[in-house]
Amino acid sequence: MEFLNYFDNVFTIYHIALLVGGTFAGIILGALPGLSPTMSVALLIPFTFHMKPESGLILLGAMYTATVAGGAISAILVNVPGAPANIATALDGHKMAQDGKAKNALHYCFISSFVGGIFGVFILIFFTPPLAALSLKFMSTEMFWVAILGITIIATLDSKSVIKGLLSGLFGLMLATIGEHPTNAVERFVFTDHLESGVHIVVGLIGLFAMPQVWNLLENFYAKKNRVFSATGDATLTQSFKLVFSKLKALSIGSIIGSVIGIIPGAGGQIAGIVAYDQSKKVSTNRENYGKGEPEAIIAAESANNSMVGPSLIPLLTLSIPGSPTAAVLLGGLLIHGIFPGHDIFTKNPEVIWTFIDSLIIAQILMLIIGLFLSRHSKWIMKVPDNYMAVGILLLAVFGTYSIQNNYSDVLIMFILGTLMYFGSKAGFSPVPVVLGLILGTMTEEKFLLGNLIGNAKGSSFQHFTSGTINIVLISLCIASIVYGVYSSRKSKKIKA
Amino acid sequence: MNSQIKLSTVIVTLFGAFLVYSSFILGDSENYLFPRLISATIAILTIMLWFEKGEADKSTNFKDLLPGIAIASAFILLLKILGFYLASMIVFFTLVMYYTKPMESKDFWRVLLIKLGVAFVFTFALYGLFTLLLKVHTPEGLF
Structure with a gap:
């Protein structure tokens, strides 16, 4: 129950203000169609540079929690999910909006998100320390394979093509090698002065997530817009609470499935929401109403995508493998604040980590209160024109990038990288594996070089990397994840055909 | 294989070739060991990309x-x-x-x-x- 000792740190005026501000901004950003939680957290990281680590992480955590829940607003009112995690919510939520019950749907969404979110944070609290202790057994070769496993899983889950996903992850690793060699300080791939200091993690994060969004908004500016529904309905808050808690089966299915999927590296809220929706439909007595505006469907999907948030941090804090794309960005935030995930995270930085985890509980409560308040005015949030949104993101991206090191070269790298990624995404390449490769690149190379050195001293580097139970398990998991990726991609192609 | 997939595959192949060239030819074996490992894997995957039956690239307005x-x-x-x-x-x-x-x-x-x-x-x-x-x-x- 160590987590109870650090609540005092959360309840300072400064931290509460950060939580309220982060939640408020997160719900609004999440509600804007197309602004994903991943991009929102990436844009926010530079603003946390001047803060203490715990304050910065509190703000990022609040933003992560709120954007996932806020994405349901546009899913319900416009039928455009604010984030991939809200795809399942749109199926029934928008039907309710069409029937004049958008307010009811928004109530169910925020209440079930709150329940799922709290459940997920408690899973994080109780499962992280034992897993962190387990990571003590991970030496250089094991850590190398853990990094490769993380990239492999995200590459195969986040991309339609396994080959393109793996290539994206490898491009990310290559990006991380630009600049100084991690041990010899020899410059590599420095073809221009602008590349002298390499590609900073946050520069990559902002470029890869924010710039493609700017181009996407401008390219589709003249495309037809969907109708925005008002948040009308007959539900009172008490009735909504009663209804959500009367659907315990959907609530439990969503929370448990979301938590389990959150722990799986790279899976994320999109899968959590869809799987929970599907499983809840299978056991529901109202299954014929799914897709026609069934509250149970919204409850299952939203409790799942928010319960995923806490557990997605478990592999992140213990093994450096993010449980979701947004958690991958959060990993960048942790490293920038000097917090290195691993077995000693709770002994080296207990105050920072427990304060951060405790703040996630408060963030869930604030998400419920602010979410219910903002949902009444959500139609106005939807009306922000795309051209204003695009230029706003562009300016924030440029400012955020420059402020990292006061370096104009970073702005150029961010702009070029983001533009290349936009065209790459048209060809099926995903930014998430690239980012993970960039974030884990230096650590992966360091562990590889150390393992290689020890292996050579022992007689065979290859044998050193491929022997030992943990190494064999990790290599098997890498292969299994690639095989699964190939299988699921072939299966989805067959379904489409 | 349609012409758009070919275009993106060609660009990736050229980029992969550039990475292999700069890791193996421009760099020494000691400092470029890790980049060599990565770029060689990229090269293998790029060859496999030519044989992949993928979806067409999205068009750009x-x-x-x-x-x-x-x-x-x-x-x-x-x-x-x-x-x-x-x-x-x-x-x-x-x-x-x-x-x-x-x-x-x-x-x-x-x-x-x-x-x-x-x-x-x-x-x-x-x-x-x-x-x-x-x-x-x-x-x-x-x-």
């Missing part, structure tokens, strides 16, 4: 996209000359004026004045937030 890229590129280049805030106000105004929906443009001068006002207020808000409140450095130029 260059007509609407390119003006945006041009305006944003000009902004990035002018950043150092004009400074962050002046360049921001200009790019804000230019982008929202260029990307105008047909229904907006009935009263041109009214739209222009409103957008100019929003650009000014937005830039001033950025100045208040970044420079006055957060005391963060922005690219300096004229302003």
Whole structure:
């Protein structure tokens, strides 16, 4: 129950203000169609540079929690999910909006998100320390394979093509090698002065997530817009609470499935929401109403995508493998604040980590209160024109990038990288594996070089990397994840055909 | 294999070849060991990409996209000359004026004045937030 000792740190005026501000901004950003939680957290990281680590992480955590829940607003009112995690919510939520019950749907969404979110944070609290202790057994070769496993899983889950996903992850690793060699300080791939200091993690994060969004908004500016529904309905808050808690089966299915999927590296809220929706439909007595505006469907999907948030941090804090794309960005935030995930995270930085985890509980409560308040005015949030949104993101991206090191070269790298990624995404390449490769690149190379050195001293580097139970398990998991990726991609192609 | 997949595959192949060349030819074996491992794997995957039956690339609406890229590129280049805030106000105004929906443009001068006002207020808000409140450095130029 160590987590109870650090609540005092959360309840300072400064931290509460950060939580309220982060939640408020997160719900609004999440509600804007197309602004994903991943991009929102990436844009926010530079603003946390001047803060203490715990304050910065509190703000990022609040933003992560709120954007996932806020994405349901546009899913319900416009039928455009604010984030991939809200795809399942749109199926029934928008039907309710069409029937004049958008307010009811928004109530169910925020209440079930709150329940799922709290459940997920408690899973994080109780499962992280034992897993962190387990990571003590991970030496250089094991850590190398853990990094490769993380990239492999995200590459195969986040991309339609396994080959393109793996290539994206490898491009990310290559990006991380630009600049100084991690041990010899020899410059590599420095073809221009602008590349002298390499590609900073946050520069990559902002470029890869924010710039493609700017181009996407401008390219589709003249495309037809969907109708925005008002948040009308007959539900009172008490009735909504009663209804959500009367659907315990959907609530439990969503929370448990979301938590389990959150722990799986790279899976994320999109899968959590869809799987929970599907499983809840299978056991529901109202299954014929799914897709026609069934509250149970919204409850299952939203409790799942928010319960995923806490557990997605478990592999992140213990093994450096993010449980979701947004958690991958959060990993960048942790490293920038000097917090290195691993077995000693709770002994080296207990105050920072427990304060951060405790703040996630408060963030869930604030998400419920602010979410219910903002949902009444959500139609106005939807009306922000795309051209204003695009230029706003562009300016924030440029400012955020420059402020990292006061370096104009970073702005150029961010702009070029983001533009290349936009065209790459048209060809099926995903930014998430690239980012993970960039974030884990230096650590992966360091562990590889150390393992290689020890292996050579022992007689065979290859044998050193491929022997030992943990190494064999990790290599098997890498292969299994690639095989699964190939299988699921072939299966989805067959379904489409 | 359709022509669009071929184009993206060709670009990836050229890029992969460049990575292999710069890791194996330009770099020494000691410092480029890890990049060599990665670029060799990239090369193998690139060959496999040629045999993959993938979906067609999404088409790009260059007509609407390119003006945006041009305006944003000009902004990035002018950043150092004009400074962050002046360049921001200009790019804000230019982008929202260029990307105008047909229904907006009935009263041109009214739209222009409103957008100019929003650009000014937005830039001033950025100045208040970044420079006055957060005391963060922005690219300096004229302003």
